[in-house]
Amino acid sequence: MAELFTISLIWSTIRLSTPLILAALGGLFSERSGVINIALEGMMLAGAFTAAAVTYAVGNPYVGLLAGMGAGALIAAIHAVACIRYRADQVVTGTAINILMIGIPGFLSGAFFLSSGSTPQIPKEQLIPDTPIWIAFALVPLVWYVLYKTPFGLRLRSVGENPEAADAAGVRVAKMRYAGVLLSGLLAGLGGAYLSIGQSSLFTRNMTSGRGFIALAALIFGKWRPVQTMLACLLFGFTEAVTIQMQGVVKLPSGEDIPIQFIQMVPYVLTIVVLAGFIGSSRPPKALGIPYEKER
Amino acid sequence: MNLLRELLFPLIAVVAAFVVGGILILIIGDNPLAAYALLFGSALSWPVGIGYTLFYATPLIFTGLAVALAFRCGLLNIGAEGQLYVAAFAAAWVGIEFGGVFIKSPGGDIVNSPMASLPGLILIPLCFVAAITAGAIWGGIPGVLKARFGSHEVINTIMLNFIAVALCSYFTQYHYKIPGDPIMQTAAISQSAHIARLGNYVPGFPQWIPLNLSFVVALICCGLVYLFLWRTKWGYELRATGTNPTAAEYGGISVRKQIILAMTISGGLAGLVAINEVLGYRYRYYDGFSDNYGFTGIAVALLGRNHPVGVILSALLFAILQRGGIPVDAFTEHVTKDIVQVLQGTIILFVAAEAFFRGPFAKWGLLRRSKV
Numbered sequence: 001m002a003e004l005f006t007i008s009l010i011w012s013t014i015r016l017s018t019p020l021i022l023a024a025l026g027g028l029f030s031e032r033s034g035v036i037n038i039a040l041e042g043m044m045l046a047g048a049f050t051a052a053a054v055t056y057a058v059g060n061p062y063v064g065l066l067a068g069m070g071a072g073a074l075i076a077a078i079h080a081v082a083c084i085r086y087r088a089d090q091v092v093t094g095t096a097i098n099i100l101m102i103g104i105p106g107f108l109s110g111a112f113f114l115s116s117g118s119t120p121q122i123p124k125e126q127l128i129p130d131t132p133i134w135i136a137f138a139l140v141p142l143v144w145y146v147l148y149k150t151p152f153g154l155r156l157r158s159v160g161e162n163p164e165a166a167d168a169a170g171v172r173v174a175k176m177r178y179a180g181v182l183l184s185g186l187l188a189g190l191g192g193a194y195l196s197i198g199q200s201s202l203f204t205r206n207m208t209s210g211r212g213f214i215a216l217a218a219l220i221f222g223k224w225r226p227v228q229t230m231l232a233c234l235l236f237g238f239t240e241a242v243t244i245q246m247q248g249v250v251k252l253p254s255g256e257d258i259p260i261q262f263i264q265m266v267p268y269v270l271t272i273v274v275l276a277g278f279i280g281s282s283r284p285p286k287a288l289g290i291p292y293e294k295e296r
Numbered sequence: 297m298n299l300l301r302e303l304l305f306p307l308i309a310v311v312a313a314f315v316v317g318g319i320l321i322l323i324i325g326d327n328p329l330a331a332y333a334l335l336f337g338s339a340l341s342w343p344v345g346i347g348y349t350l351f352y353a354t355p356l357i358f359t360g361l362a363v364a365l366a367f368r369c370g371l372l373n374i375g376a377e378g379q380l381y382v383a384a385f386a387a388a389w390v391g392i393e394f395g396g397v398f399i400k401s402p403g404g405d406i407v408n409s410p411m412a413s414l415p416g417l418i419l420i421p422l423c424f425v426a427a428i429t430a431g432a433i434w435g436g437i438p439g440v441l442k443a444r445f446g447s448h449e450v451i452n453t454i455m456l457n458f459i460a461v462a463l464c465s466y467f468t469q470y471h472y473k474i475p476g477d478p479i480m481q482t483a484a485i486s487q488s489a490h491i492a493r494l495g496n497y498v499p500g501f502p503q504w505i506p507l508n509l510s511f512v513v514a515l516i517c518c519g520l521v522y523l524f525l526w527r528t529k530w531g532y533e534l535r536a537t538g539t540n541p542t543a544a545e546y547g548g549i550s551v552r553k554q555i556i557l558a559m560t561i562s563g564g565l566a567g568l569v570a571i572n573e574v575l576g577y578r579y580r581y582y583d584g585f586s587d588n589y590g591f592t593g594i595a596v597a598l599l600g601r602n603h604p605v606g607v608i609l610s611a612l613l614f615a616i617l618q619r620g621g622i623p624v625d626a627f628t629e630h631v632t633k634d635i636v637q638v639l640q641g642t643i644i645l646f647v648a649a650e651a652f653f654r655g656p657f658a659k660w661g662l663l664r665r666s667k668v
Contacts, residue, residue, distance in 0.1 A: 038454070078645070088648035091372050091450050095594050096648060100641025102588075106634030111324035116632060213454055220451060261466035268455040275447040284448070 009241055014133060015199060017230075017237030019044070019191040019208075021136040023215035024222070024229045025143050026072075026187030031224060032147065033180025034160035034287040038094035039079050040188045041212025042101035046071040047192030049105035052119040052203035053112065061128040065193050072189015073182050075101065080181035084174050087291035098212075106205060117205035119196075127201055132194035137230075139187075144226040156180055160285035163292040173292045188212065217271040224285060236267040306599050306606070308653050309646035310613065317639045324630045331631050335620030345619060347494075347505035351577075353608075353615035354507075355380070355569040355586075357514040359593025360600060360607040361521050362435075362565035367602045368525060369558035370538035375438060375453025376566035377590025378460030379431040383567030385464040386430035387423045387574040388482050388581035392472060394419055395486020416488035420575065423489055427570035434460060435563015436556060443552035449559065457590070465583050472581070480583035491575045508576030510568075517565065518604035524561075534558055566590065587618070595644045614640065 023040045030037035050071035055064030079097055082088040106117040113120055147153035158166040159176045167173050195211070196203045214236050221236075222229030243260045318328035339349050359376040366373035373379075391397075396412030413419065438452035465480065472482035491510065495503035525531040536544040537554040545551050573585055592614055599613070600606025617636045625633035646652065 082649040086649040086651040092648040096644035103634040103637025110632035111630040261462040265462045268458045276445040
């Protein structure tokens with residue numbers, strides 16, 4: 001086992017955790033404001049596709065990164081308007097967005113790049129493999145500070161826990177929730193952008209492959225708190241790194257491969273166990289998922 | 297009048313989604329009317345188009361029913377995807393283990409001895425039982441977790457989806473794949489476990505269209521779910537729990553029991569997708585076979601107002617999209633089959649955010665007595 005814990009494994013863990021951290025921190029803003037966000041997956045896809053397409057067109061990955069964040073926010077705006085303005089079911093809306101975002105990138109790349117679902121290859125010098133990593137890890141203390149030490153964070157948390165009381169205290173519930181969801185779109189879009197123009201060099205069909213859901217799992221595993229969520233992302237990133245490194249390399253004493261499927265399951269099983277309260281309780285924000293109707 | 301109102305918003309949502317899709321098609325430089333004509337024309341052509349449309353509708357009826365039944369109890373089962381995977385694997389497992397199929401691994405040969413197979417009359421029902429049971433267990437787990445620990449079924453079903461896919465993939469890869477097969481699929485199930493294609497019964501209907509008796513089973517299930525929900529005590533209690541759990545509890549209904557019951561039945565219904573896929577179409581478990589059936593089931597249930605008849609109608613609509621998307625992909629300049637997902641997502645979005653349409657309608661006085 002010792003040869004497993006190498007520098008390359010640590011580095012790979014960090015790289016694989018980065019998109020999870022970005023998306024999970026995004027989800028944190030949304031869910032702490034009381035809006036369930038299972039659309040992280042779709043927002044990441046929006047970010048990944050837009051970042052790759054814009055970088056290819058403009059030739060500057062930073063413009064691509066910003067465009068990816070913008071696309072995430074745009075998708076988040078749809079989620080926000082449906083859930084907050086029209087009080088739609090948040091899980092259903094999130095599902096709709098995820099389905100929509102399986103289609104939209106393929107639809108657009110078919111039209112613009114005459115391909116079936118991927119963008120053209122981006123030259124190596126136009127990729128940003130490192131910057132998003134620093135951003136992700138720098139964001140963790142920043143999000144912690146914003147959430148717990150600023151009036152904005154206090155208001156955000158209050159509308160997620162007890163919107164009636166927050167409203168009575170003069171906090172504008174809808175506005176705070178819009179802010180929470182839009183921030184989640186920006187960050188998830190950034191996480192997606194990192195996948196296409198950081199880790200990879202193009203957008204491929206459904207390239208997030210469930211990372212939005214793993215980020216959501218990490219958020220719950222981290223009990224909706226920034227630092228714990230980061231640790232959960234690192235753990236899940238580590239399991240992914242181990243899966244990749246172990247494939248065909250490490251064998252059981254009997255000479256057979258270790259089934260990677262069991263390692264892949266770890267994040268999901270842990271989340272169920274934590275949610276059931278077996279390892280300390282994980283309590284969601286009280287008003288999570290409940291649309292708020294202002295009394296008149 | 298009530299029926300009209302029930303139909304009105306789903307219809308508006310569908311039309312609005314087609315308008316949005318049409319605008320998108322226009323933007324990328326194709327003719328939306330031509331694309332839609334192609335879509336519906338091919339999906340509704342006799343017999344191939346209709347055959348495939350009904351074939352695609354079959355799994356969607358099962359998952360739509362599954363989601364609708366859970367919805368009636370106030371639960372959102374977005375785990376139909378995982379439930380149908382474990383069920384499909386279970387059905388294939390029975391079709392292999394009790395069907396006289398032996399896989400000698402590693403490196404050995406596959407031995408298929410029809411003599412050692414159970415006869416179809418026993419084997420097919422056994423496969424049904426396996427599929428329903430596996431689905432029911434996979435649906436029941438989040439039910440129990442919610443009833444016992446109060447943990448949200450949405451998160452648990454999402455997690456169980458991934459676990460199901462990984463588990464089935466493990467068993468396929470390490471135990472039931474024919475050694476050397478590059479495709480991630482199990483060995484074929486026994487011939488006795490095959491269920492008949494409709495081409496055997498309908499004159500002029502080609503045998504090679506995979507539409508099979510599962511479609512009839514799906515329609516029967518719609519009837520059974522209707523009877524269960526509206527004609528039995530359990531069904532009444534289940535709906536009462538969904539409408540108002542607190543009142544139901546005061547009325548002497550065990551809400552916890554209802555949650556577990558609803559999730560179990562829901563999982564079992566989703567599990568029936570297995571019979572269409574494994575017993576009627578591919579005759580094996582194929583890794584990653586589901587084309588988002590579980591998630592589309594949410595759309596089917598919502599659009600169908602969580603009613604069995606509505607489920608049939610909306611499953612047909614989504615099946616038309618799925619079938620019609622193929623020629624649209626091939627015969628238009630720019631539009632790819634992704635338009636199907638775009639339309640699906642937009643439809644759900646509009647159905648979910650129904651208030652978006654309710655506003656203007658209330659303003660025009662068309663919906664004065666709207667309750668919701």
